[in-house]
Amino acid sequence: MSKVLIIGAGGVGGVVAHKAAMEKTHFSEVMLASRRLAPVEKLAAEIEQMHGRKIQTAQVDADDVPALTKLLKDYQPKVVINVALPYQDLHIMDACLAAGVDYLDTANYEPPDVAKFEYKWQWAYQDRFAKAGRMALLGSGFDPGVTNVFCAYVQKHLLDEVHYVDIVDCNGGSHGKAFATNFNPEINIREITARGRYWEGGEWKETDPLSVARMFDYPGVGERKSFLLYHEELESLAKNLKGLKRIRFWMTFGEAYLKHLEVMQNIGITRIDEVEFEGKKIVPIKFLRALLPDPASLAANYTGKTSIGCLCEGVKNGQKKRYFIYNICDHAETYKEVRAQAVSYTTGVPAVTGAVMMVTGAWKGAGVFNMEQLDPDPFLEDVGKRGLPWHVEER
Numbered sequence: 001m002s003k004v005l006i007i008g009a010g011g012v013g014g015v016v017a018h019k020a021a022m023e024k025t026h027f028s029e030v031m032l033a034s035r036r037l038a039p040v041e042k043l044a045a046e047i048e049q050m051h052g053r054k055i056q057t058a059q060v061d062a063d064d065v066p067a068l069t070k071l072l073k074d075y076q077p078k079v080v081i082n083v084a085l086p087y088q089d090l091h092i093m094d095a096c097l098a099a100g101v102d103y104l105d106t107a108n109y110e111p112p113d114v115a116k117f118e119y120k121w122q123w124a125y126q127d128r129f130a131k132a133g134r135m136a137l138l139g140s141g142f143d144p145g146v147t148n149v150f151c152a153y154v155q156k157h158l159l160d161e162v163h164y165v166d167i168v169d170c171n172g173g174s175h176g177k178a179f180a181t182n183f184n185p186e187i188n189i190r191e192i193t194a195r196g197r198y199w200e201g202g203e204w205k206e207t208d209p210l211s212v213a214r215m216f217d218y219p220g221v222g223e224r225k226s227f228l229l230y231h232e233e234l235e236s237l238a239k240n241l242k243g244l245k246r247i248r249f250w251m252t253f254g255e256a257y258l259k260h261l262e263v264m265q266n267i268g269i270t271r272i273d274e275v276e277f278e279g280k281k282i283v284p285i286k287f288l289r290a291l292l293p294d295p296a297s298l299a300a301n302y303t304g305k306t307s308i309g310c311l312c313e314g315v316k317n318g319q320k321k322r323y324f325i326y327n328i329c330d331h332a333e334t335y336k337e338v339r340a341q342a343v344s345y346t347t348g349v350p351a352v353t354g355a356v357m358m359v360t361g362a363w364k365g366a367g368v369f370n371m372e373q374l375d376p377d378p379f380l381e382d383v384g385k386r387g388l389p390w391h392v393e394e395r
Ligand SMILES: NC(=O)c1ccc[n+]([C@@H]2O[C@H](COP(=O)([O-])OP(=O)(O)OC[C@H]3O[C@@H](n4cnc5c(N)ncnc54)[C@H](OP(=O)(O)O)[C@@H]3O)[C@@H](O)[C@H]2O)c1
Pocket: 007, 008, 009, 010, 011, 012, 013, 033, 034, 035, 036, 039, 060, 061, 062, 063, 083, 084, 085, 086, 088, 106, 107, 139, 140, 141, 142, 143, 144, 145, 182, 183, 184, 185, 187, 295, 296, 343, 346, 347
């Protein structure tokens, strides 16, 4: 039994806190900490009322490394689950090293002033974590996260070599708002408006933002137009899958969403650089975030399903084979269970599973790890039982 500390009390943090509190076998105590105490206390009250477990609460600015280190030293968790924003990743890793605590996150570090999704900043911590005998698990959400583990499963059990991977992500749900993002608007819009990128024949190929699309038939949802995007798991999977020839990532967007995004880009409100406004400097995308619906607030009226998976093609015993491995998740069901929509749920559940892997020693090691570097079997068994059942089909 171990203590766990969660940082971030947004849409994903809420799911992690609920599911961690429901995990009574492996977590002796759960603490939820965030920059503002009000959302933390609201969640703690909801969790006590719904699951009958009291969790501890704290206020911390994770960018204040000494303050966070002190909190970690006082509380002494076995692992920190970082579900604040990617900007905090390096500061939280620094505090974990200073306090001797294991680290887990769901999104790779991004510098605030440039939308650049790369593991290089976090991979640079390899030696420090290894020397300290501590583990850092990167990207334990759904994508990255479960998608990496799906690829590891296909590599371990189904194919001798994985040649082609298409990760396909569909939110077929409806929240009834004209425009909203399903997780942090700033991070989400930065990701979607960046140039597309995929890996083929040993090199990265770039495309204009949202310029390449294809139809894909998503189990549980149906045919949807899907757009090629760069997504961070491509970087580690291109490195870690044997014999890989090409890997791409696709995500669905509706017409209304794309039209809003186009207008917002044209008028400059998605800009991430500072602009002068009435004698002050503001970053337009941060102002936009303040105007858009809080993703957690979408949950109550969300209907429909998410459907996310990996289409993997390669060879087994010299024969060409193709598998699709996926999960379907229902927004209304996740709301019933933990008051969250499925995008937060599909991120938060794997974060808790990752932490369980770490505290039980099912996954162990000293250094910085991406999910596909570890044994997929115990993770997939746990994540399926914890609320995200998965399926494999030969195509
Ligand atoms: N891998 C995946 O599948 C996946 C999918 C979706 C999202 N994600 C990631 O999940 C993370 C959380 O997303 P979300 O939608 O829950 O975001 P969110 O709703 O904006 O929540 C972020 C939380 O972090 C807190 N926070 C921000 N800066 C902080 C700081 N300096 N110190 C302490 N707390 C701080 C925020 O506090 P305030 O309320 O004070 O701002 C808020 O509670 C993001 O990194 C996102 O990229 C991963």
